[in-house]
Amino acid sequence: MGEKDKKLKFTATDIRTFFYCPRLYFFQEHLKEKPVSPRQRVRLLLGRLYHVYKRLKGRLKGWKTEEQGYIELGSISIHGRADAVERGGETLLVHEYKSGKAPRRGVWLSDLMQAVAYAFIFSRKTATRELLVQIHYRDKSVRSRVDSDTIAIFVRALEDMYIIKKHGVLPDPNPSPGKCSRCPFSGICKMMEVDGALSGWVREMGPIYPVGSQRN
Numbered sequence: 001m002g003e004k005d006k007k008l009k010f011t012a013t014d015i016r017t018f019f020y021c022p023r024l025y026f027f028q029e030h031l032k033e034k035p036v037s038p039r040q041r042v043r044l045l046l047g048r049l050y051h052v053y054k055r056l057k058g059r060l061k062g063w064k065t066e067e068q069g070y071i072e073l074g075s076i077s078i079h080g081r082a083d084a085v086e087r088g089g090e091t092l093l094v095h096e097y098k099s100g101k102a103p104r105r106g107v108w109l110s111d112l113m114q115a116v117a118y119a120f121i122f123s124r125k126t127a128t129r130e131l132l133v134q135i136h137y138r139d140k141s142v143r144s145r146v147d148s149d150t151i152a153i154f155v156r157a158l159e160d161m162y163i164i165k166k167h168g169v170l171p172d173p174n175p176s177p178g179k180c181s182r183c184p185f186s187g188i189c190k191m192m193e194v195d196g197a198l199s200g201w202v203r204e205m206g207p208i209y210p211v212g213s214q215r216n
């Protein structure tokens with residue numbers, strides 16, 4: 001396969017980062033240095049421990065955990081490892097564990113889109129009519145159907161991510177005081193313009209997607 005025929009590779013985690021902040025995705029993709037503060041290291045470690053605990057619980061319920069896969073879509077491929085996947089008849093349910101708290105209603109958009117990426121990847125392996133994702137936060141668990149609106153948002157993100165990765169175009173940021181205070185790229189980010197040219201729609205959507213039904 002020639003260089004120009006190579007597919008651009010994205011991960012489900014990249015998709016989550018894009019929805020969290022498109023500009024952070026740009027920095028992670030194009031800047032070699034990815035500084036991590038000691039506080040962030042501790043958060044990462046705690047997050048990993050939480051995932052191990054939740055995966056063990058999933059395994060005891062008979063779910064397939066840490067399933068790895070990928071899907072090719074035209075000139076791109078999407079890769080990921082789902083926390084747990086449950087299959088029943090023509091239904092596929094992806095479980096995603098998060099160590100943080102849920103919003104009061106719905107789910108965090110970035111978490112939902114990460115889970116949708118896994119649902120996409122694993123739906124190709126089996127004849128699936130119904131795609132569901134369930135996000136397990138520390139305080140509650142929310143299940144949601146992957147419908148045509150969700151898929152349209154997901155595809156729109158992939159189009160922007162393609163431009164960012166392939167052509168190095170700087171997207172608009174999706175800032176918040178909390179996010180930016182923890183961001184290792186905040187210094188360089190402040191020096192850059194916001195021009196509304198690419199991915200400004202992510203900020204307009206807001207951080208919460210009002211879907212899903214609460215579960216125990």
Ligand code: SF4
Binds near residue numbers: 023027173175176184
């Ligand atoms: S400083 Fe804020 S807006 Fe800029 S990349 Fe980081 S999270 Fe995004």
